[in-house]
Amino acid sequence: MARLEIEGLCKGWDFPVIDRLDLTVEEGEFFVVVGPSGIGKTTLLRLVAGLERPDAGTIRVGERDLTGLPPYRRRVAMTFESYALYPHLSVFENIASPLRARGMAKAKIDETVMGVAKLLRIEQLLNRRPGEISGGQKQRTALGRTLVAEPDVFLLDEPISHLDAKIRHELRLQFHTLEALRSVATLYVTHDYAEALSLGDRIGVMGEGGLLQVGTAREIFQRPQHLFVAKHLGQPSINVVEASLGMQGDALHFAAEGAGLALPVAGPHSATLAGRDAGRITVGIRPQHVQVVKDGQTTNGSAVVEARVEMYEALGATGILVAESGGVRLMALTPPDAIFQHGEPVRLALRSEAFLYFDADSGRNVMVD
Numbered sequence: 001m002a003r004l005e006i007e008g009l010c011k012g013w014d015f016p017v018i019d020r021l022d023l024t025v026e027e028g029e030f031f032v033v034v035g036p037s038g039i040g041k042t043t044l045l046r047l048v049a050g051l052e053r054p055d056a057g058t059i060r061v062g063e064r065d066l067t068g069l070p071p072y073r074r075r076v077a078m079t080f081e082s083y084a085l086y087p088h089l090s091v092f093e094n095i096a097s098p099l100r101a102r103g104m105a106k107a108k109i110d111e112t113v114m115g116v117a118k119l120l121r122i123e124q125l126l127n128r129r130p131g132e133i134s135g136g137q138k139q140r141t142a143l144g145r146t147l148v149a150e151p152d153v154f155l156l157d158e159p160i161s162h163l164d165a166k167i168r169h170e171l172r173l174q175f176h177t178l179e180a181l182r183s184v185a186t187l188y189v190t191h192d193y194a195e196a197l198s199l200g201d202r203i204g205v206m207g208e209g210g211l212l213q214v215g216t217a218r219e220i221f222q223r224p225q226h227l228f229v230a231k232h233l234g235q236p237s238i239n240v241v242e243a244s245l246g247m248q249g250d251a252l253h254f255a256a257e258g259a260g261l262a263l264p265v266a267g268p269h270s271a272t273l274a275g276r277d278a279g280r281i282t283v284g285i286r287p288q289h290v291q292v293v294k295d296g297q298t299t300n301g302s303a304v305v306e307a308r309v310e311m312y313e314a315l316g317a318t319g320i321l322v323a324e325s326g327g328v329r330l331m332a333l334t335p336p337d338a339i340f341q342h343g344e345p346v347r348l349a350l351r352s353e354a355f356l357y358f359d360a361d362s363g364r365n366v367m368v369d
């Protein structure tokens with residue numbers, strides 16, 4: 001058992017997919033790679049598993065260099081998006097297969113398979129074959145087979161993506177404490193940002209070519225280093241306003257390009273941004289920092305703008321309001337009991353101290369440079 005160390009990893013076909021990726025996952029660490037579809041998450045896992053050959057770079061686990069080893073000598077256990085179950089074997093035998101390969105005694109195999117089947121809520125399916133169970137049940141069977149494997153490294157590729165929300169939530173909670181996962185290096189990939197934030201001891205946000213930012217959930221959510229990271233984390237996604245900076249009186253403001261919305265830059269940010277006076281800037285405003293306020297309601301230093309309701313979606317525990325102000329579309333999170341009509345005028349309070357500012361060309365967060 002040891003840490004997983006990836007250095008200078010490159011892989012591409014007719015275009016680069018992974019470009020000089022460096023990553024260390026400590027022993028016992030649960031590291032989540034999150035990123036949009038097609039960005040290279042599965043490719044990264046397949047490279048670690050030995051199912052793809054890197055164009056350059058090394059993969060080590062502790063003292064062992066895995067780079068040239070065939071998959072079966074790597075001591076990694078991987079779940080596949082396609083499940084890769086043995087169709088002629090029962091669910092029980094599929095889960096038991098790595099245990100039999102290790103020569104485990106029958107009684108111990110029974111106990112281990114029952115334990116993991118209970119965890120994954122598939123005890124009643126153990127006698128069925130993969131052709132006789134649903135997609136979500138296949139996914140849990142594949143996960144069960146991986147979890148019993150006792151490898152040096154777990155590689156989990158969207159292992160709960162096809163399960164319903166309730167079971168997904170239960171398994172997420174289980175993953176936090178599962179001894180098998182928490183004692184070795186685990187590399188987990190998902191496109192679901194909430195899953196990533198919930199599960200990852202650390203999270204790597206994958207953009208084109210590699211990891212754009214690595215950090216704890218709090219670090220990457222509150223201080224995204226790149227617009228891509230900010231856009232990818234959060235539901236509904238962050239409001240993005242292309243703007244130019246300029247003085248209004250003696251205070252720095254930004255004005256949305258081609259629109260009538262102008263907002264002050266909050267005190268803590270103005271010193272950093274003042275040097276960019278009249279420069280282009282991309283402003284990120286999270287929907288939870290946009291609040292609908294009534295006339296006369298105090299707004300504690302927030303900037304207040306007049307807007308008109310375009311759409312409202314009631315989601316039970318919360319609501320998402322889409323409103324237009326000065327030609328700019330803004331999304332706001334509302335309390336669950338709110339009701340809005342299309343075209344209705346609303347006042348929005350925007351918490352300017354929480355705005356994020358990105359370089360209009362490079363997308364880098366100018367406040368963390």
Ligand SMILES: Nc1ncnc2c1ncn2[C@@H]1O[C@H](COP(=O)(O)OP(=O)(O)OP(=O)(O)O)[C@@H](O)[C@H]1O
Binds near residue numbers: 014035043
């Ligand atoms: N064997 C291959 N030959 C050519 N291109 C490939 C091959 N495998 C993957 N790719 C390409 O590499 C890119 C990354 O694919 P990958 O499956 O790693 O993405 P992903 O982030 O896991 O996506 P998803 O979330 O949809 O599974 C894609 O553009 C894909 O088409």
